[in-house]
Amino acid sequence: MKVSIIGSGYVGSVSAACFAELGHEVICIDIDERKVQMINDGIPPIWEEGLGDLMRKHAEKNLIATSDYDYAVQNSDVSFICVGTPSNEHGNIDLSIVGHACKSLGMAMAKKDGFHIVVVKSTVVPETTEEIVLPLLEEHSGKVAGKDFGVAMNPEFLREGKAVYDFMNPDKIVVGSIDERTGALVAELYRDLDCEVTRTTPRTAEMIKYVNNSFLATKISFSNEIGNICKRLGIDTYEVMKAVGADFRISEYFLNSGAGFGGSCFPKDVRALIGKSKEIDYYPSLLESVIEVNELQPLQMLELLEKHAGNVKGKRVAVLGLAFKNQTDDIRESRSIPVIRRLLELGADVAVYDPMAADNMKELIENIKYCDSAAEALKGAVACLVMTEWDEFRKLGPEFEAMKNKVVIDGRKMIDPENLEEDIVYEGLCW
Template identity: 55%
Template sequence: MWNGPLLNYRDTFPQFRTFVAIVNAINNIRINLISVLTRHHTMKIAILGSGYVGIVTGIGFAELGHEIVFIDVDERKVEMLNSSKPPIYERGLEELMKKNRGKYRATTDYREALESSELTFICVGTPSKGDGSIDLKYAESASKEIGKALKNNDNFHVVVVKSTVVPGTTEDKIKPIIEKESGKKAFEDFGLAMNPEFLREGNAVYDFFNPDRIVIGVKDERTKSVLEELYKPFDCPKLITEIKTAEMIKYASNAFLATKISFANEIGNICKKLRIDVYKVFEGVGLDHRINPSFFRAGIGFGGSCFPKDVRALIRKSEELGENPKILKAVMEVNERQPLKMIELLKKHIPNLRGKKIGVLGLAFKPDTDDVRESRAIPIVKALLEEGAEIIAYDPKAIENFRKFFPQVEYANSAEDVITKSDAVLIVTEWKEFEELDYSGKIVIDGRRVEKAMKEAKIYKGVCW
């Protein structure tokens, strides 16, 4: 079965969507087969944190026959999980939760949950601080609770860090806290490992069951054996490394993918001035097996909870070590500049935006999610408001999350309303439904290369094409 980079073609070239649909159908059969084959290898697993990573990981393991308990301080999330309602939107997640009802539960009681489990995944957030470094307050708090729960637990309990943390964090920050609170010694009295996640939001459920690779950073043989048994059903390369190496693999992976995006945008900006189709350029570039076409979709840059945060954290860590990561800094510089090119293009056709109604199609940082963290819509909307424009916006899933940051914006009930009521339309997120709209007679500034808009709009300008 095809895994890995080929499946990312959906994000790169539209002609591969049918191929991906077929692969996804085959995957449904595969999930059920894996589930049947692993029912007798039951583990009791605690998941600390029920965000995108935690909930997908927990429900995925429940599907494979394990007993799952989610631990979260947010009582609303706990209540939703116990009612089989996902607190976030992720394609396919709600269906999987309903299917596995009774195989998982959620609680705010750390001690009870940890004492009744044999394996704990730390899946809490590690947001950015103002200087770009990661904020470990959630991870440190989780570590304290784990340590307290392990204090009177005579069993060998394995703690796995799945949260994204800079190299050295698991052994230098997490380990001492657990040891202090528990009075026990890591790698002897309890296990400790690093198991980075590589889930793509919008495709996370699929990615859980079809990983490109599984990376396990581990030091002791008992922990290694537990995790090898847990991941035994997965048919993919499994890399066993030192803990610090596993932490670095996650950062290096995300930094490289972010670099590909910013590189594509730099080339796209050059191609636009030369009147060259950048998508054809990268179609040709991507045919080189050494390069791969994924993440060469030029446009307005990357957002989300991973790439911006992880690149900034790696920059900060590099500077702490006395290095000057020029390439990574350039990646972020290009990404911050790129969405504002939409405003530049718009002002060439509407020089004075004050009082003009500008439509924004797409608020999530990518399609098939309701996540607006670091969305490219944020700097675009900020710039429009600074110019005095009135904004009408629409997104199939992310309106409520976006409204928390911009309550002054008018939110439409449909994409059609945005087009009807606006003087110009900006296409910010590549939701599939935006490819079927009627753009005739409109000024369209496109950040995602929608072919129909390109053909129908009265005035059409693409960011990189």
């Protein structure tokens, strides 16, 4: 089939490259001419494992990019909206970018003969597709949904760092459509993937996405809450959760205690669902607690720091890990951010290292020392805070000897204390 993808960020780039790999003809639409040129040159606008290989393979063959909506709509059967849906100042979802995309799509569809399908892949709260996207498309195209064009919601369930793999090896595909014809055509795009397609309504598909992410976030905050209790009781929370996770009703995933969750999905999506719930006069106390636990969790790293290192004013503190998780350069909602900002408030001389995310963090926080290795960051430090689960941190040992005051606070259970010299003080966040 012929597919156009609006937005070349995380979801858009991965979807475009993977649809091309599945044999579809793909046109990426982006108002940023730099990104358009990058895609046409086979260069991904974002870093994601395996994405560069796919883009180089398909660029200017069955994958091209343009800033021209008219061209893209005229030369495709299905248009996917893959633009950002950030949180506004109150934590609710900001649909302004989606609205602009709908307006541009509608104007382009007005000039096209024949049936065209618009699919929302951006994460949007329930009722958005039917009550905001559909009316905007009708208004700007002058056409009738369900008759002249189709509308569907097809959420993504991709892990950053493993998004290409997840797209090509899905555990679920959800298509919510306003009519049978549209749903069948969208489902057909995934025909070559070994996964059953769940067919439903747009608002149910929207809700499935939010419930999926909110439940995973809840497991993390629950595990962190239990970890905090276990630590005060002298119990190894990892031993507890290993046994608990063996229960098939619970499973072992997302039970690791630590500094909390971040990224572009979990925090934003939980807040958006909270906001939507309040709009319909329901107060979601459990979801509010999920966010509260997550906001407080990284600050406990600083309590442990003060316990072992005392006043850090004018002293060097090393922070290892800036990305919100390993295998990505994404720092959105990273748990390192509140920790670094608090260290700066305390007057610490902060030295940081991350193998991928330093450039992104530099755009957010400037007045810290960015190092090229963990060893460089640790040199002369009175303490070290481990914030991201990069595999290379597991191998650290001799590097800690260069510290001035050897205190290691581990927020991700990356360091094996048995491999450390006796003069190093080690403490885990929840163990």
